[in-house]
Amino acid sequence: xxxxxxxxxxxxxxxxxxxxxxxxxxxxxxxxxxxxxxxxxxxxxxxxxxxxxxxxxxxxxxxxxxxxxxxxxxxxxxxxxxxxxxxxxxxxxxxxxxxxxxxxxxxxxxxxxxxxxxxxxxxxxxxxxxxxxxxxxx
Amino acid sequence: xxxxxxxxxxxxxxxxxxxxxxxxxxxxxxxxxxxxxxxxxxxxxxxxxxxxxxxxxxxxxxxxxxxxxxxxxxxxxxxxxxxxxxxxxxxxxxxxxxxxxxxxxxxxxxxxxxxxxxxxxxxxxxxxxxxxxxxxxx
Amino acid sequence: xxxxxxxxxxxxxxxxxxxxxxxxxxxxxxxxxxxxxxxxxxxxxxxxxxxxxxxxxxxxxxxxxxxxxxxxxxxxxxxxxxxxxxxxxxxxxxxxxxxxxxxxxxxxxxxxxxxxxxxxxxxxxxxxxxxxxxxxxx
Amino acid sequence: xxxxxxxxxxxxxxxxxxxxxxxxxxxxxxxxxxxxxxxxxxxxxxxxxxxxxxxxxxxxxxxxxxxxxxxxxxxxxxxxxxxxxxxxxxxxxxxxxxxxxxxxxxxxxxxxxxxxxxxxxxxxxxxxxxxxxxxxxx
Numbered sequence: 387x388x389x390x391x392x393x394x395x396x397x398x399x400x401x402x403x404x405x406x407x408x409x410x411x412x413x414x415x416x417x418x419x420x421x422x423x424x425x426x427x428x429x430x431x432x433x434x435x436x437x438x439x440x441x442x443x444x445x446x447x448x449x450x451x452x453x454x455x456x457x458x459x460x461x462x463x464x465x466x467x468x469x470x471x472x473x474x475x476x477x478x479x480x481x482x483x484x485x486x487x488x489x490x491x492x493x494x495x496x497x498x499x500x501x502x503x504x505x506x507x508x509x510x511x512x513x514x515x516x517x518x519x520x521x522x523x524x
Numbered sequence: 525x526x527x528x529x530x531x532x533x534x535x536x537x538x539x540x541x542x543x544x545x546x547x548x549x550x551x552x553x554x555x556x557x558x559x560x561x562x563x564x565x566x567x568x569x570x571x572x573x574x575x576x577x578x579x580x581x582x583x584x585x586x587x588x589x590x591x592x593x594x595x596x597x598x599x600x601x602x603x604x605x606x607x608x609x610x611x612x613x614x615x616x617x618x619x620x621x622x623x624x625x626x627x628x629x630x631x632x633x634x635x636x637x638x639x640x641x642x643x644x645x646x647x648x649x650x651x652x653x654x655x656x657x658x659x660x661x662x
Numbered sequence: 663x664x665x666x667x668x669x670x671x672x673x674x675x676x677x678x679x680x681x682x683x684x685x686x687x688x689x690x691x692x693x694x695x696x697x698x699x700x701x702x703x704x705x706x707x708x709x710x711x712x713x714x715x716x717x718x719x720x721x722x723x724x725x726x727x728x729x730x731x732x733x734x735x736x737x738x739x740x741x742x743x744x745x746x747x748x749x750x751x752x753x754x755x756x757x758x759x760x761x762x763x764x765x766x767x768x769x770x771x772x773x774x775x776x777x778x779x780x781x782x783x784x785x786x787x788x789x790x791x792x793x794x795x796x797x798x799x800x
Numbered sequence: 801x802x803x804x805x806x807x808x809x810x811x812x813x814x815x816x817x818x819x820x821x822x823x824x825x826x827x828x829x830x831x832x833x834x835x836x837x838x839x840x841x842x843x844x845x846x847x848x849x850x851x852x853x854x855x856x857x858x859x860x861x862x863x864x865x866x867x868x869x870x871x872x873x874x875x876x877x878x879x880x881x882x883x884x885x886x887x888x889x890x891x892x893x894x895x896x897x898x899x900x901x902x903x904x905x906x907x908x909x910x911x912x913x914x915x916x917x918x919x920x921x922x923x924x925x926x927x928x929x930x931x932x933x934x935x936x937x938x
Binding site for chain 1: 544546549550551553554557580582583584585586587588589590591593632642
Binding site: 537538539553554557558561570571572596597 | 677
């Protein structure tokens, strides 16, 4: 997907479909999350390390445009990038494609927080640096 | 919730929480849906009747602002209203409150489609009329 | 449901159905859990109190017989009882009915554990006593 | 896993955990399903072909033993085999391992049905043959 340097693949599970015969709208937020985790896994142990360091990333906003229905067993490429990273906040953007066809896109906004208090805390400089480098390398 | 004439209640299920100890971000889209179904249930048999008449409502866009974390067993009031209804498209708006505290809000955009082809089709006049009347009565 | 002194009601959510047009088999374990939580809610603050006291109940075994398909918007009565309670272990049994029709049944086995270590610990005597009294009162 | 000739891998998603900090008990039934779909994908187009031929496989019974908690991002090998296949019924057995450690096991019972009527129908001979051959080849 143009403009994205990272992507991962999911296969639509039967459990993710609903009685309309297509993937349920809430499943996309789970796929976003799978892509975020895979995106971060490239940096020093990924999200688990973030947690072990005493942080969590809360989702504070989400948006999805469902452009084409996706079906059981469809293979979907989820592209993701970090679009903005300031202080305790950062934003992920996503594009979901089935083959060449864009089937959904959207974004999520996150707050970096202390794991115990759930209070906002500055994004770790090392991780911000690695993400910035990876996005530039694109 | 001000500006909403309809609401329903959900209790946060254990299965809807995640390892952050709070409700997972995808759960909110399920609660939106529970509210839409309850909203429509007031009109001639609700969504089941819509399906039996040969229609489905697809979700084509969703947005959530997560303002405060919600926890297992929290009782959440989900207010919903139809904000816009033109041709085959309509929009639901939501406000989620725990007691007096607004914990999330957002909206979804929908397309009314033929059940077999999943192609857009005009929203039934009778239902549009009943919804308009209910929203005005507020 | 005969032999059960407690029941709660759920309505099948659209998100709980799958492309077979019926409720997904994993949804039943969530309904079991909803029933357990409602069952325990009758005793001193319920599961939240159990957690605040430093315990969790882990599910260590589950069984479901799916006797009749259930559909979107079906109203299902979930009856539950504690069948066995010894040391750190206890068992819940369930019967799910749509009107007069038994649609599923089964059981889960649980271990009472320390919340921090997840190690088995004795079931609190006060709660065991209240459950025994409630089951006898039937 | 001894006695199993087929396995697939899943990574525990954040959405599949709960506030106990471990994977939710209902997630295992979804992983069973992922394994069934992958198991069948080896034979002529897999479950999608089964559906296109006018069939569905309903889950009529499920059982899980949760032996060890599994955590976010754990990589779990799900081994699966068809243990019994007579008339319209068949049984899948599962073993879930994290590295060398068995973390769960269990089985599901299924009925092969006509897609429209959901009535039991004979398992297709070609598929029964291919499964038997694959299991024997082990």
